[in-house]
Amino acid sequence: MLRIGAWIQHPTHGAGRIANHNGTRYIVSFPGIGLREVDSHEHGVREIETPPQEDPIKRAMREILDEYGFGGTAKIGGRWEGGELIARPAKEGLKEHHFPLDQLFHKVVMVRDRLRVLEAKLNAHPSLSDAEKVEFQQYITRCYGSLTSFNFLFAEEDDKFRGQK
Numbered sequence: 001m002l003r004i005g006a007w008i009q010h011p012t013h014g015a016g017r018i019a020n021h022n023g024t025r026y027i028v029s030f031p032g033i034g035l036r037e038v039d040s041h042e043h044g045v046r047e048i049e050t051p052p053q054e055d056p057i058k059r060a061m062r063e064i065l066d067e068y069g070f071g072g073t074a075k076i077g078g079r080w081e082g083g084e085l086i087a088r089p090a091k092e093g094l095k096e097h098h099f100p101l102d103q104l105f106h107k108v109v110m111v112r113d114r115l116r117v118l119e120a121k122l123n124a125h126p127s128l129s130d131a132e133k134v135e136f137q138q139y140i141t142r143c144y145g146s147l148t149s150f151n152f153l154f155a156e157e158d159d160k161f162r163g164q165k
Contacts, residue, residue: 001021001024001026001040002018002026002040002047003018004018004019004020004021005017005018006018006047007047007048007049007050008026008028008038008045008046008047008048009044009045009046009047009048010028010030010036010038010042010044010045011043011044011045013028013030013033013036013038014030014031014033015030015031015048016028016029016030016031016033016036016038017029019035022037024039024040024041025037025038025039025040026038026039026040029062031058031059031062032062036158037158067120074105074109074112074154074155074156074159075154075155075156075159076101076102076105076153076154076155077152077153077154077155078155080101080102080105080152080153081101081102082100082101082102083100083101083102084098084099084100084101085098085099085100085101085104086098086099087099101153104150104153105150105153108147108150108153111147112144112147112161115140115143115144118140119137119140122136122137122140123137141163142163144161144162144163145161145162145163146163147161148160148161148162148163
C-alpha cells in the first residue's frame, strides 16, 4: 500500500492523490473528478514521482473544496439532459407541475454534498464518543439509502448513492 499523499496514475481517471485507505483500496482525489475508490492492485495503477504541473491556486482551491466535500462534478445522464419531471395530480382540474430534471439533479447533488460535509464534521467532532458517531453515521447511511431512488439520473456509476451494503 502506498502512503496517504502519494500520487498515482490511473488508466481511466488520470493522475490523483491518495487521500485515505479503505482496506486494500485507495480513496483518491482526482483533480476535476473528485474522490474515487481504486483497488490498490488494479491493472494500470502505479505511483508517480511528481504530481502533474498545474496552477497552484487551482490546486489549493481543489484541496479546499475536496476537504469540505465539494470536490468533483457529478454529471447528469445524457438521456435526461433537458428533460422534465411532470407531477400530475390525481384530482381532475388541478394544475400539473413541470420541473426541469437538470434542476432536480442539481438539488440532489447538493443534498449529497451537504451530507458529505455533515459526515466529515461528525467524524472530526472532538466531543462526541465513538458510539455516538456510529449512531449518527447510521442515520447518514440511511439517508444515502433513501436517495438511491435518484441514481438513474447520474451518468457515472461512482457518483451514485449507496446505502448499507
